[in-house]
Amino acid sequence: MFDKSNKLLIASMFLLFCFTSCKTQEEKAAEIHNHAFTIDTHVDTPYHLLDKDFNISEYHAYKRGGSRVDFPRMKKGGLDGIFFAAFTSQRERTAENIQIAREKADELIDSIYTVCDRYSELAEVALNVADGYRLENEGKRAIYIGLENGFPIGTEISEVERYFKKGVRYITLCHTSNNDICDSSTDRHGAEFDGLSKFGEEVVKEMNRLGILIDVSHISDSSFYDVIKLSTSPVIASHSCARAICDNPRNLSDEMLKALAENGGVIQMCILDDYVRAPDKNSERYKKEMELRERYRKMGKMTKEEEQKIWAEWKQLQIDYPKDKPTVADAVDHIDHIIKVIGIDHVGIGTDFDGGGGLKDCADVSQMMNITIEFLNRGYSREDIHKIWGGNFMRVFKQVEDLAEKVKA
Structure with a gap:
């Protein structure tokens, strides 16, 4: 016969079993997701900040043509940190055009500080790894700044440090065309330098010295290998996918993935449709x-x-x-492949929201949990999910910071 205490113990164990095993997949995903430090390493939201009618502190139900990011939707989607990209498109490399791009990049960066200062109870500009974790604990969104396209740097190496002092923590070396730093993966005229230019080599060294993450998304294969060979710090691909799944020059081949892993870097899966699935x-x-x-x-x-x-x-x-957008499942196929090729420690997420990114079932930042649900459906562990959602990227970010500190010391 069981005494009363034994019955109570059995009842308690049963309730505990139900609590842990009877949760829905959505509830399990939410619990895992909300205990991770989650970061999206690439969105183009700053252009919306220049629109006087757009208020990033207000919740905007997503509609086609509208913004996919605001602070309340970040909170709903369980996103702790994000990199706002100050993007400038490529133009003919004249002194006038470089100055115009420089002014535009500065305007975009200044707009980020303006909204973070205005809504300081919701978000703050973050400058390092520690800021991200601190702001997570304070219930605020951590807003990091990236410079997408090194075109505004021109051929002035001092500009790299000026952008660092303005809060830029990664630089995407080029965009859709070659610039003074390196060749692009999509320049219509082909290679100009067959990789990094001599000036580009100096830029890589300066970014290593300062502790700026080198972003290899958009650069050509030869530029990529030049960076890997030269950089003394691990590098990132802030928004790229696997070329073996979608044959796009913007994506990384298996050989490039392996080189990135050997470098200690990380590729952040992009959810822009043309990189997830070949366009019609x-x-x-x-x-x-x-x-x-x-x-x-x-x-x-x-x-x-x-x-x-x-x-x-x-x-x-x-x-x-x-x-006709791809699905979350289509996007996670890329992560499956990347993990198969280089393991769980070198992959994360960089959506490219507001720059073309978005899926049928992850249209904006409020729906990020759907990616976590897909991970669970495929048998990913809690530890795996935490690594993908931020652990891997923040590890690389910290290594870049620490290596720069050693140089300065």
């Missing part, structure tokens, strides 16, 4: 987008009105010609 080049949407991009490339100096017009056209394109 015969679609009307694809043709319209290429027309818009081509017109944008040909423009030199733009007035604010012209800039606003082309930005409005881009948003309208999303409305008039919506894409």
Whole structure:
């Protein structure tokens, strides 16, 4: 016969079993997700900050052509940190165009500080790894700053340190075309330097010295291998996928993934559809987008009105010609492949929200939990999920900081 205490013990064990095993997959995902430090390493939200009608402190239900990121939606999606990219497009490399790009990058960076100062109870600009964890504990969003495209640096090495002092913590060396630093993976005219330029080599060394993460997304394969060979710090691909799954030059081949792992770096899975799944080049949407991009490339100096017009056209394109987006499952196929090739310690997430990123079932930052649910569905452990959502990237970030401190000492 069981006495009363034994019955109570059995009842307690049963309740504990139910609590741990009877949770839904969504509840399990939420518990794991909310105990991780989660970070998205690439969004283009700063351009929305220049729109006087956009208030990042307010919740915006997602609609085509609208922003995919704001502070309340970050909280709902359980996202602790994010890199806001100060993006400048490539232009002819004249002194005037470089100065225009420099002013635009500064304007975007300043807009980040402005909104973080204005809504300091919700978010704060973060400058290092420790800031991210501190702000998580305070219930605030940690807003890091990246510079997407080294074009504004021109050929002035002092600009690298100036951007560091402005809070930039990674620099994407180039964008869709070659610049003075290196060759791009998508320049229509092909290679110019066959990798890094001589000036680009100096930029890599300076970024190592200062503790700025080197971002190899967008750069050519030869540029990538030059960076890997030269950098004394681990590098990142802030928003790229696996080329073996989607054959796009913006993605990393298996050989590049292996080199990245040997370097100690990390690739952050992007959820921009063309990098997740090959686009239908015969679609009307694809043709319209290429027309818009081509017109944008040909423009030199733009007035604010012209800039606003082309930005409005881009948003309208999303409305008039919506894409058949891939799913979270399609995106996680890339993570599965990356882990198969180089292991769990070298992969994270960089969505490219507000720069084209978004999936059928992860349209904005409020739906980030859907990625965690997919991880659980595939048997990923709590430890694995924590690594992917931020642990791997923050480890690399800390190594870059520490190596720079050693140099300074």
